Amino acid sequence: MILRQLRDTEADTEAVREISRAAFSALTPGSTRRPTEAEDVFQRARAGHLATSDPQGCWLALQDGVPIGFALSARRESLWLLALTAVLPEYQGNGVGRLLLERTLEHGRGCLRGMITVSVDPRAARRYRKAGFTLHPTMKLSGQVDRSALLDAGELPVHRGTTGHLHLLDSIDRRLRDAAHGVDHGLMLRHYEELLVVDTMTGTGYCYRDGGTIKLLAATSRHMAARLLREALARVPEGTEAKVEWITAEQEWAVDVGLDLGLTVENRGYLALRGMRPPAPYLPSGGFL
Ligand SMILES: CC(C)(COP(=O)(O)OP(=O)(O)OC[C@H]1O[C@@H](n2cnc3c(N)ncnc32)[C@H](O)[C@@H]1OP(=O)(O)O)[C@@H](O)C(=O)NCCC(=O)NCCS
Structure with missing residues (x-):
């Protein structure tokens, strides 16, 4: 497995969309809701936008040349933020998420503050707490x-x-x-x-x-x-x-x-x-x- 910086290309932003869709669908197995076309367009546009504004904060994990995970982060003045991360379901729980998060946290060095909105996946909560974040339970x-x-x-x-x-x-x-x-x-x-x-x-x-x-x-x-x-x-x-x-x-x-x-x-x-x-x-x- 290798990690490389995400690029603002058709192939990379499409990989982000596909991995994201697979990872989040697996979180809600019974759900029939699929992302709308507008959500897909936004997903890809955001990946390209962050790859351009924060090339050292956006990473893609590849296994045998095939994208299996990504993490998108950004530095905004004194704040580091993780916009999104996901790993294909069949590769989860093997440390890929941790390696991706480490790269993005490197990018955030020097930022006094950090912010992540966390999904319901217990793997995600575990990763962020282990990285020193305080978990504030949220309501919808x-x-x-x-x-x-x-x-x-x-x-x-x-x-x-x-x-x-x-x-x-x-x-x-x-x-x-x-x-x-x-x-x-x-x-x-x-x-x-x-x-x-x-x-x-x-x-x-x-x-x-x-x-x-x-x-x-x-x-x-x-x-x-x-x-x-x-x-x-x-x-x-x-x-x-x-x-x-x-x-x-x-x-x-x-x-x-x-x-x-x-x-x-x-x-x-x-x-x-x-x-x-x-x-x-x-x-x-x-x-x-
Ligand atoms: C969250 C996510 C990116 C983490 O990637 P990953 O490759 O699975 O992460 P890692 O394997 O590095 O770490 C997962 C941790 O959770 C643990 N874990 C695995 N399965 C678990 C489960 N069912 N419940 C709780 N913890 C679990 C692992 O042991 C590991 O902890 P450890 O390294 O301390 O042993 C990935 O699981 C994912 O794509 N989830 C769905 C999308 C999502 O929720 N994204 C996060 C948005 S905030």
Whole structure:
């Protein structure tokens, strides 16, 4: 088995997509849900984007020339993040994941903080704890938004974000997690349905929504974060299932918003952190954290 850096090529990004699909399908054997075409497109675009922005943070494992695993990581200012890693089911449990993680952690040397959104796979939780990350159990909210519960919401002057807001978004992130998302906003703006921005005398925040999924939310206070989440959930099209993930107990404001709007809460996965507490008026995205 050899490890080499991932490249932004058709073959490598397709290998990421295929390994990812096989590894995650095996995690939920009874499920008939398959990634949508848009999710596949995003998956490949993100792999190419990170291979370009962080060539030393993105690795492919090959057995006899055939890709069997990968890990995608990035350094954003003082924060190292693992965007995704997976190994083909038939090769799991043999140390491939550990070798890939070691390479990506090398890339993160010098970063004071680290963040990973962790799947339900116990192998993943074990790997990250062994690497020194604190595992914060997370909750997921899902279901249909109760429209009648939206009626008493106060007006929040939200508008659609554009590339003109990038400095504002980076400032909010630096305040919350000491690191901006920087170049990742370009990809999120291209692939996610909408960016919502609120900038008032009492607080500032932003949120990406894609269909029913709240992808990333950051605000200057919990109060503003709760109002923004409510606003984003109100925009989920009727009939589409809403989904908010990676909520730790420190983001109880999000649980309260979800319960008020009729969503169901359940536990799922972890937020693995190093050198930091969960940023509170914040919901990480699985994609860019
Ligand atoms: C998570 C993943 C990338 C790890 O890769 P891997 O090659 O299986 O990892 P490793 O073999 O290096 O490590 C797995 C560890 O879990 C242990 N393990 C194996 N099967 C296990 C199980 N069923 N339950 C708990 N631990 C298990 C192994 O013993 C090993 O620990 P050790 O090295 O301390 O002995 C891979 O299993 C995977 O693709 N999972 C599905 C996709 C996923 O969840 N990705 C992570 C997203 S955060």
